[in-house]
Amino acid sequence: MKVQIDSGRCQGHGRCYEIAPGLFGEDEEGYGKVLGDGLVPSGQEREVGLVAANCPERAVTVAEGA
Amino acid sequence: MAVEDRLSKGSRHPDMDRFYDARSEIITGPVADWATDFSHLDPEWLADPYPIMDSLRQECPIAHTERFGGAWLPTLYEDIAAIAYDTERFSSRSVTVSSFRPPRDAAPSGGTPPITSDPPFHHDARKLLLPAFTKTAIARLEPGTRAFCHSLIDGFEGRDVVDAARDYAQEIPSRVIGDMLGLSPEDGGQFREFVRAITREDTYQARDERIKRAGKMFVYVLAAVNDHIEHPREDLITYLLNAEFDGHKLEPKHITGTIALLLTAGVRTTYSSIGVSLWHLAGNPQDRERLVAEPGLLPTAIEEFLRAYGPVTMARLVKEDMHWRGVDMKADDWVLLPFPAANRDPAQFDRAGEVIIDREVNRHAAFGLGIHRCLGSHLARMELRVALEVWLERIPAFTLQDPSAVTWVGNQARGPQTLPLRIR
Numbered sequence: 001m002k003v004q005i006d007s008g009r010c011q012g013h014g015r016c017y018e019i020a021p022g023l024f025g026e027d028e029e030g031y032g033k034v035l036g037d038g039l040v041p042s043g044q045e046r047e048v049g050l051v052a053a054n055c056p057e058r059a060v061t062v063a064e065g066a
Numbered sequence: 067m068a069v070e071d072r073l074s075k076g077s078r079h080p081d082m083d084r085f086y087d088a089r090s091e092i093i094t095g096p097v098a099d100w101a102t103d104f105s106h107l108d109p110e111w112l113a114d115p116y117p118i119m120d121s122l123r124q125e126c127p128i129a130h131t132e133r134f135g136g137a138w139l140p141t142l143y144e145d146i147a148a149i150a151y152d153t154e155r156f157s158s159r160s161v162t163v164s165s166f167r168p169p170r171d172a173a174p175s176g177g178t179p180p181i182t183s184d185p186p187f188h189h190d191a192r193k194l195l196l197p198a199f200t201k202t203a204i205a206r207l208e209p210g211t212r213a214f215c216h217s218l219i220d221g222f223e224g225r226d227v228v229d230a231a232r233d234y235a236q237e238i239p240s241r242v243i244g245d246m247l248g249l250s251p252e253d254g255g256q257f258r259e260f261v262r263a264i265t266r267e268d269t270y271q272a273r274d275e276r277i278k279r280a281g282k283m284f285v286y287v288l289a290a291v292n293d294h295i296e297h298p299r300e301d302l303i304t305y306l307l308n309a310e311f312d313g314h315k316l317e318p319k320h321i322t323g324t325i326a327l328l329l330t331a332g333v334r335t336t337y338s339s340i341g342v343s344l345w346h347l348a349g350n351p352q353d354r355e356r357l358v359a360e361p362g363l364l365p366t367a368i369e370e371f372l373r374a375y376g377p378v379t380m381a382r383l384v385k386e387d388m389h390w391r392g393v394d395m396k397a398d399d400w401v402l403l404p405f406p407a408a409n410r411d412p413a414q415f416d417r418a419g420e421v422i423i424d425r426e427v428n429r430h431a432a433f434g435l436g437i438h439r440c441l442g443s444h445l446a447r448m449e450l451r452v453a454l455e456v457w458l459e460r461i462p463a464f465t466l467q468d469p470s471a472v473t474w475v476g477n478q479a480r481g482p483q484t485l486p487l488r489i490r
Contacts (some may be wrong), residue, residue, distance in 0.1 A: 011439040014201055018365070029196035030444065053427045054369075056435060 001040040002063045003048050005032050009059035016051045016060055023048065032059070089135030089398065092165045101126035104139050106163070106379065106402060112474050119407040120419070128393050134165050137400035138393065143411035143431070145391060146403055149382060150435040155390075156382035156401060157184050158438060162478060163381045163400045164276070170398075178327035179320055181438065188437060191320070194309050198246070198302055201444045208448055211242055215456035222489065227467050230348075230457075231341045231485040238453055239336035242445070247328060248301030249290055260286050261333065287325045302328065332442045338377035338481020339446065340453045345482050346371060346421060347458075348466045353423050358462045361455065367423035368450055369430065372409075374421045376432030378440075379404045379478040405431045406480075464489045 003023070005016070016024035016032045023044065025035050040048050040062070052060040097108045100118055105111065111118060122129050123141040131137050140146050149156050159173040159182055168177060176182020180191035197203065218237055222228050240261040244250070249257050263279065294303045306321050316324075347354040357364055380403040384395045395401070409430045412418040433440035440446065466472065467486040475483040 011436065012196070012200075013433060013439055014444060017201070026200055026202065028200070029193065030200040050426060054429055056429055056431055056433070056439075058429075 001045055001048070001065070002038050003034055003040055003051075004038060004061050004063070005034055006059045006061065007031065009057045011057050011059075013056050015054045015056065019051050019054060020044070020047045024051065089165075089167065090132070093133045101129045102131070103133070104129045104131045104137075105133050106139075106404075107477055112476075112480065115404075115406065115480070116410060116419070119404065119410060123407065123411060128391065130393070134163050134400055135167070135398070136396060137163060137402060138395065139402045139404065141404065141407040141411070143408040143414040146405065146408040147431065147435050148391075149401055150380075150403055150431075150438070153185050153188075153437065155385050155388065157385050158182055158188075159184065159383060161381050163402060166276070167383065167398055175320065175323075178323045178331075180324075180441070181327055181331060182323075185437070190311055191324075192437070192441065194311060195324070195441055198305065199441050199444060204444045204448050207242060207246070207445070208452060210245065211238070211449060211452045212456060214238065214241055215453055216460070219456065219460045222461075226490050227486055227488050229484055230344045230487045231337070231482045234457070235337040235340035235344065235453065235481075235485075238340060238449055239333045239446075242449060243328060243332050246302050247290075247325065248294060248299055248303050249329075256286060256289075260329075283326055283329075284322060287322045287329070291321065291325070328442075332445060334476060334479045334481070335378050335440075336442075336446045336449050338476055338479050339372065339375070339450050341482040341485055342375040342377065343368070343371040343450065343454055344457065344464075344487065345466070345472065345485055346375065348464055348485075348487050349469070350421070351465075353421070354458075354462075354464075356423065357454075358458050361458070363424060364451060364454060364458075366426065366428075368447065368454070369428045370421060370423050370425045371450075372432035373415070373425075373428055373430035374409065375481075376406055376409055376430065377476060377479045377481050378432065378434070379406065379480075380434060380438070381478065402478075403434075405434060461489050 010031050012030035012032070014026060014030060014032065017026050023035055023040070025033050027033050048062055052062050097103050097105050097110065100122055119141050122139070127140065127142045128145060129139040129141070131139070140149065157173055159176045160168045161181055174184040174187035175191070180188050180195070183191050215238060218234050222233070228234070244257055260283070263282065291303060291307070294307060298304045298307070303325060306316060306324060309316055311320070347357070353367070357367055382401045382403065384397055384399040384401060386397050388395050408414070409432060410418045414429070433443040464487045467488045471484065471486050472482055473484045474480060
């Protein structure tokens with residue numbers, strides 16, 4: 001499972017790094033960024049699903065596999 | 067040009083007074099029909115807008131009024147989102163609905179950039195403010211905010227009933243943004259007087275009053291700026307004086323407009339959120355008791371308070387005549403963006419009309435959508451969380467002294483103005 005942030009949609013609401021601070025961080029302007037390679041560690045799929053479901057801009061996408 | 071020369075009384079932009087030609091006769095009085103004659107200033111709307119939004123959403127999802135020289139009120143999430151994203155056809159050159167419109171050439175900057183700015187000007191005007199408002203930057207303000215909240219509650223000593231709006235919620239955001247900008251609450255009472263002026267009920271519908279207030283604000287801001295020119299320090303006003311935009315120092319009206327925005331935009335909005343959250347908890351003991359027992363749930367509960375009671379309705383101006391989703395919009399018609407209506411759309415949220423403090427999936431739009439996402443959202447969330455944490459820690463049991471004594475204000479930022487709570 002792999003997670004991505006669409007930087008064209010992200011507006012820096014910060015829901016991702018509020019909900020899952022181990023997987024997401026903020027850049028110097030507050031936009032969200034994926035920490036590491038975006039591969040979701042096993043056991044954290046639900047958390048990532050919540051992040052995607054809470055992003056107001058629908059900027060977080062989760063792809064199966066990879 | 068020297069900084070000192072950029073800022074003088076003569077630098078006040080003439081737009082500040084050119085503002086506001088009424089397009090038509092000013093219509094007041096009670097609303098006759100919400101679908102064709104709505105007014106967000108009506109006492110019925112102010113007291114409880116949610117049933118009105120719900121019935122419009124079902125019966126007439128884009129309501130209209132001849133008031134304010136013509137305005138539209140969408141209530142579906144998808145329409146509100148579409149307008150927020152469509153900066154080609156909807157301008158932000160004013161975001162406060164009244165009978166008066168700023169002139170078209172106020173765009174693309176608008177009077178208080180970046181909230182009143184359109185692309186492409188908007189991007190850089192916002193970019194220079196973003197670093198000061200990240201979650202990390204805001205976290206540095208948390209200890210001072212917490213200490214200030216405690217000092218307010220210390221002041222309740224010996225009282226059984228307090229006004230949680232006036233004595234608590236309203237005090238917090240002005241103090242925090244004042245500290246960020248470098249405006250002292252001890253500056254001879256000017257700051258207090260200024261805050262009192264911006265925290266009382268809007269008088270924006272009266273043209274002369276509006277211009278008088280804008281003038282007073284400008285004089286206050288200019289004095290603060292001049293003080294910073296003489297005594298630079300580590301704060302946002304000094305930062306703005308030194309900032310560069312497009313290879314140049316900022317235009318004077320950009321500096322004063324942005325300061326005016328930062329001073330006003332985060333005050334009523336944030337204290338309304340703090341106040342309405344306390345109002346909910348005072349009237350719903352099961353939620354209050356649960357949050358006292360499970361403080362870790364508070365961030366989730368806060369998102370639900372923002373969804374269900376988020377105070378802010380923004381606005382846009384239609385750029386050109388057009389047919390839009392079944393209605394004929396005219397150039398310079400207002401369009402309200404009632405994010406509180408979007409947040410209660412059952413097509414977007416399960417059990418949209420209920421307040422569920424452990425709601426986990428909550429894609430609310432309380433801070434707007436698109437390029438104008440509230441710049442201060444991380445600041446607002448920090449203040450809201452700290453204000454509620456401190457209150458619940460110090461005053462775990464409280465009730466509404468008299469539900470009928472609660473009063474509501476705020477044309478586009480609704481919240482309790484008086485909130486008498488029994489605290490022991």
